Each structure stands twice: as C-alpha cells, then as structure tokens.
Amino acid sequence: MSYSANEIAALAQKAARGAGFPPHQAQVFGAAAVQFLAGGGEPQALLDALSDPGDSPILRLPLLVEDIRRAVDLAGPRITLTLQSGDEALAPAYARLAGLHIAQAELGQSEDGLPRLLLETDPDRDGAAALPPRIAVEPPLMNRLSSLAARTYVPASDSSRSAGAGAGDIDND
Numbered sequence: 001m002s003y004s005a006n007e008i009a010a011l012a013q014k015a016a017r018g019a020g021f022p023p024h025q026a027q028v029f030g031a032a033a034v035q036f037l038a039g040g041g042e043p044q045a046l047l048d049a050l051s052d053p054g055d056s057p058i059l060r061l062p063l064l065v066e067d068i069r070r071a072v073d074l075a076g077p078r079i080t081l082t083l084q085s086g087d088e089a090l091a092p093a094y095a096r097l098a099g100l101h102i103a104q105a106e107l108g109q110s111e112d113g114l115p116r117l118l119l120e121t122d123p124d125r126d127g128a129a130a131l132p133p134r135i136a137v138e139p140p141l142m143n144r145l146s147s148l149a150a151r152t153y154v155p156a157s158d159s160s161r162s163a164g165a166g167a168g169d170i171d172n173d
Helices: 005-019 023-038 043-050 057-075 091-098 139-152 158-162
Strands: 078-082 100-109 115-126
Touching: 005 023, 005 043, 005 139, 023 043, 023 057, 023 091, 043 057, 043 139, 057 078, 057 091, 057 100, 057 115, 091 100, 091 115
Parallel strands: none
Antiparallel strands: 078 115, 100 115
C-alpha cells in the first residue's frame, strides 16, 4: 500500500516516541524514514534502529545533519564523514535532511575499518530532491510502526475523558 510522506513521517515519529526515544530525535527520525523509504531502503533497517533506544542511529544521526552543514561551509561541496558502525544504512537518508542538494552519497570504509559517508553536494542547486507523491510501504513495517505508536496513546478511562482525552459530546453524532 502507498502512503503520503506526511503520513509516514508522523507515524515513524510516533513509533520512535513509543519505542522510548526523545522527542527531537523522534521527529528527525520521522523525516529520515520518509527519505529512506523513498530511496528504496530496506524496511528492516528502520526496525533495527527502533529496537534499542539506548544505542541507536536514531540518537546519533541527527548530529550528522549538523556536521554536514558545517563541513560544507568549511570544506566545500565534497566531504567525507566518519560514521559509527551500525549507522551506515540510515546515514544517506539523514544526510538528505541537511537542506542541500546531494549529487552523490556513497558509503565506504576508512583504512582503520570505520564506515564513512562520502557526499558530493551541488552548491548551484537548491535543497534536496523532491519526494514522490506516494511511497509504497509493506504491511509488516506499517504494523510495527503502528504498534509502537500506540504506546503513546492515552488509555481510555473515565479519568482520561474527564481530563479532555477523546472526542467531546458535540464531536459524536
């Protein structure tokens, strides 16, 4: 089934919050998940990232976006950034969030075996490439994202309703 970029971003963000990630990292993950899936990324990489809120690319890769902006200002359009092991799958998707036109993103390794992200930006073109209007997502991924997102919902109870949760009497026909 296909979904809009906004639907995927919102659900991925809620799933990250439900998995225990901080709000900012969850928000950036939602945007990166869209880039990742639009680029044909393997859904398992998203599920793996959500599995450990103590040690995950979701915690580290938002810093990559800031590093890319600084590196381009300092070094020019061709930059190489060292990644932490395990961040390779999602790093190119996060790189696309830097607001630069990325002509080429390539993963490699340094002499010491650390993963590296090689980027070539095009300063003559504005922003990131446009996303497709709809993105195909397999049901197992959507089901897992939905189940993690459901952890953020307020349980239905008389006390939660009296505090303002749910639809009001006017909202129900």
